[in-house]
Amino acid sequence: MFGSRRIAFIGAGNMAEAIIAGLLHSGLANSQLIASDIDSSRRDAVRMRYTIETTGNNRQAADWADVIVLAVEPQILDEVLAETFPLGASSKFIISVAAGYPLSRLAAHLHGAERMVRAMPNTPSCIRQGVTALAYADGVLSEDDERTARLMFEQIGQVVRVNEQLMDAVTGLSGSGPAYVYLMIEALADGGVMMGLSRQAAQILAAQTVAGAAQLVIDSGEHPGVLKDRVASPGGTTIAGLHVLEGGGFRAMLVSAVEAASRRSMELGSQS
Template identity: 35%
Template sequence: MDKFGFIGCGNMGYPMLQGVKNVFGPDFVVFTTASAERRELIKKETGVSRVSDNASIVASCKYIILAVKPQKYEEVFNEIKDYVTKDHIVISIAVGFPIENIKKSLGSFVRVVRAMPNTPALVGEGMTGICFSEDTFTEQEKSIIDRFFCSFGRYEIFDEKLMDAVACASGSSPAYVYMFIEALADSVVKYGIPRDKAYDLVSQTVLGAAKMVLETREHPGKLKDQVCSPGGTTIAGVAALEENGFRNAVIKATDACYAKANSMKK
């Protein structure tokens, strides 16, 4: 089987590498990252082979995962463009680099999968939106790409025009969820619950509520109503959230995220 090569292994690349290594095996994964010290650390932690330059990744792997910051893309393109062929598949995870621009930099023949993963990939619960370039991918390649993205969570396929919205829905939103967990935990620490137990109570509740939505396929509003007894404590809390603009704050956060993603296009 062809190898996966990670160019970059930071907050997003590392969780993906771990998932791919666990499913395909360390012999089918190669990586590089700018810091020699970090290369050695990741090799020791994962058992995955490392190389010292980006061109070597392209020379030894078919699936090339671009997991560097968007501002580093042009530098990486310049280093690998002479080595990329029509047999490679480039998997890009950066906001602001449409497939068309990647092809302009690496060649019109390059096949691209554009992806927007998120950091819960680190625990195998990532959610990724992906789109494909308008090229031919074999059934075997599609199967391997499916296993690749399932190795660290779930994924859905979208038209590329929706990828900025995907960044809002899943790419950036774990930060909002962590803020919610922190705030709700703080609110009960105020009443005497120990902080570690508060984080456990709230985090498991968020996990369970999300699982209810995914597994029952019920509308979130219906599930919310099932918790809200008439005249009870929950509806009082919901009313307070509405009074303080909870939904509007979330929508405004998405608007800001979407506008930023659009401004980053190159």
């Protein structure tokens, strides 16, 4: 699937680990991966869990690889890039999962590097149920590079391609979105408990209801409004509940949450 390409992860945190697990699950050989991290305990955990090479030397990992995944916090990425690529990285294929860190800034630090992709995966990627938005550097990636990036993130969920200027919107929707869903699951379960269900039963019912409804949207390809109307029979229980949600501004609140998170992402990007 990835041929003989060697892939280095600069940073071995949770997202790097999720991608590593997905790649190995797809059949990539352990010998094609390396991870570097300043934290020796993280290196030890990743090496033992996935039987791949690890190192505390970012430059060593980058020099060895064909594809380099930048998986460190954005606030330290400037320093990491200066240490890892003192002479630039013009021949390397760079994939960054650092939130709020634009490709233009990456190119400036990498002294002319052009083969770059910016990725925004979300936390359900750790169970291969995530979604990743990819933004490609304009006009310079080969079809093979584009395919490699897409295949990498397809191992941890679905993939969409967006223009880079929409990455803040992606952050507000799918990046922050799991937290909105967790809040909704918690609230649904609370409602079940209020009506007499045990906490355990209510949480299972709420979580699986959300998971199943989401999967039906994906599998059917139908508009959520159409599926909603199929549940809401005239004069029934569902339409009574929907009336309360609409009266409380449920729809508008979710739209506003995505907007607020997106705007905050823009602010953080301008401050970095």
